[in-house]
Amino acid sequence: MAVTHPLTGTVAELIWLVPLLPFLGFLINGVFSLSTAYLPGPLDPSQDPTSGHSGHTGEFAAVQATHHGHRHRWERATTIIGPAVVILSFLLAAAIAVTMIGAGSEAPFIQRYSTWMPAGTLQVEWAFQLDHLSMVMVLIITGIGSLIHLFSIGYMREDPGYARYFAYLNLFVVFMLALVLGANYPVIFVGWEGVGLCSYLLIGFWFSDSNNADAGKKAFIVNRVGDFGFLIAMFLLWSNLGALDFAGVAAKAATFPVGSGVITAICLFLFLGCAGKSAQMPLYIWLPDAMAGPTPVSALIHAATMVTAGVYLIARSSFLFALSPTASLTVVIVGGVTAIFAASIALKQWDIKKVLAYSTVSQLGYMFVGVGAGAYTAGVFHLVTHAFFKALLFLGSGSIIHAMHEAYHEGHAHHEDAQDMRNMGGLRHAMPWTWACMWVATLAIAGVPVFAGFFSKDEILGELFERAHGSTLANAHWLGIPGSAILYVFYGLGLVTAFMTAIYMTRMMIYTFHGESRTDPKARPHLREAPWIMTGPLAVLAVLSAAGGWLNLPEWFTEALPVGRGELLHHWLEPVVGPATVALTGAEPHTASSAEFALAAVAAACALGGILVAYLVLKPGKLTSASSSPEAHGVARMLEKKYFVDEVIHTLLVSPVIRVSRTLLWRGIDVGLIDGLMVNGSATVARGIAWVGARVQSGLVGNYAWAIALGVLGLVAVMTFG
């Protein structure tokens, strides 16, 4: 008889209720949405005459059409049910977390519900695993999710698809929870595909504009490439390790030697999946386009939760990555290159959401550098703080876009691009709350000391530096390059990225909120702050962005200042990722506090330097509105056009596929071979045989008699001589 788990019989038994509540919300809101779809009225978006030409992205096209129309038939009920289910599951999750802290358990708490695939020795169960890592993720998903659901009330209320929006958003939370709670890879994969589906549905939420629908398809197709990697990794796991649940895989993996080819292959395929979901090179191209969806969706799915699933998966599979320094170094390289590449693109973007999108890609790269270097705690820590400040930045940009649209509409001004920063400027007078909250988030993401991002980013860079000498990783080789060289290089690139992050974020703030207003004078007096239902979540997230660092204060900081215990998250995650961390670092090397302090000072100098440079170099007064701005040249043009990656992919991949599909597959195989040869061909052959048969039927009795006589003769001949 095994020892009963300390969480048995506590509120943790109700973990199944956490995803079930949003699922109920999805069902109810889905029914609301279908009832209006079944009885279309004046809210039908396809009837909207203005949806074609307003703005470049089509966001709010449907909203404008209904400004003076009616709200959704079930608007009140949706407003209550949509956010309430997520808030309830957050409260439940918080209660479970409190129980977990009290119980002090180390082993994962696994709940088995039913068998899914009982195939011989392959036993896949529907099972949830509650441990320290999944608890952190559940709290982030339901907590940030609740805030974003509340914000969505203000943002989406006038939309004809209000109930549909909340149904999708609830469903996303369900799948995301399944992803982080799954106790084996197949259950994670169900959540993994489910969030991909919801992401697709929400990117193309305003699907009557084909740009939005195309962006959704792009996200879905690019993610397929990554999912292929995830599937192959699962096949390899099953055929080589014979297990798919985490406990089983971890036990079997321990029998493999470090650096074994099988484990490296599994890790690399898993990482391909992560690169797709978390928008890393070369599969990052879908994330900037995903900004076509409603802005709260960008905040929840494409910044705070879904795109961090890859980081979660690597932290979850740390026992595998710890066995493969090669794969871990690959993760560092891809993450680091992505971070600096995306940050450079963000430097010259004009669309406020595109800046944030590339910033997200860049910060995700940071997280991968962390988990790749075996600093799993640092990676997850940055995941958490990034969820705070990036959700805040996206919601803030949503608040701005909302205000811009309302102003254009009420001022009866010509509708210019409401997301282009060249059409903004001076917004701090109109929107003081949004301005203040977004500055907090900017300081946090830039890594200014005592804000959340400073501690998490510093920890990633610090651990990278620490591991660059004498650790298992540093002694390993990647395609012949020594690991320590790679780690030092990416430490340097990380600092450069931090510097660039500070520049582009300050640039965004200056162009949006400071200087003279460049908005159409007719719309200018109508710019005003968002309602409290939108600013409230901003304020909560601002507090979290400022104080999120308290989750995992470094030791040098707690030694210097009496602000409580340090490294809380580190100790919290120790049971899950501790062994893997030790395996990759060798015997736990610890840099002296003074050295850590020096590293932090360098990182802080980068952040402050970036902000200073942006302040000195950028001249918001010289900007003109988007329509009258000159074309960029040289390097600026290359950055503004995102290194022409989309164009190159279009030329090298998309158009050859289209051409082959059109000439060979469509005209050749479909029309020619299948329709021509097989469908019509079989008819032609039948008709030919019928023609010959008809000629034989002469109708003359004599001919038939001849045939019979010859047949008899033949038979007699066969019987006689045969």
Next chain:
Amino acid sequence: MIAPALFFSACLFAIGVMGVLTRRNALILFMCVELMLNAVNLSFVALSKLHGVSGQVFVVFVMTVAAAEAAVGLAIVITVFRHFRTVDMAALRLLRG
């Protein structure tokens, strides 16, 4: 004695077959069919010398059936003549495909 009888029977049968194959008048076709039947009868009788009396019994049956067949066949020929005003089989091609 059997061999000449069977040879004669085969000759009669061949004459009947050739008549059926080459002639076009329905009445003559009919008579040729009768000729073939009688050729078979002859061989039955001849072979009954070897195999016992059952061959002769068969002959009686064949003649009975031939009589019935003649009645039906002639009735059809008369109906055909009333309808088409001819009994030339080459003129009747309604079953042509």
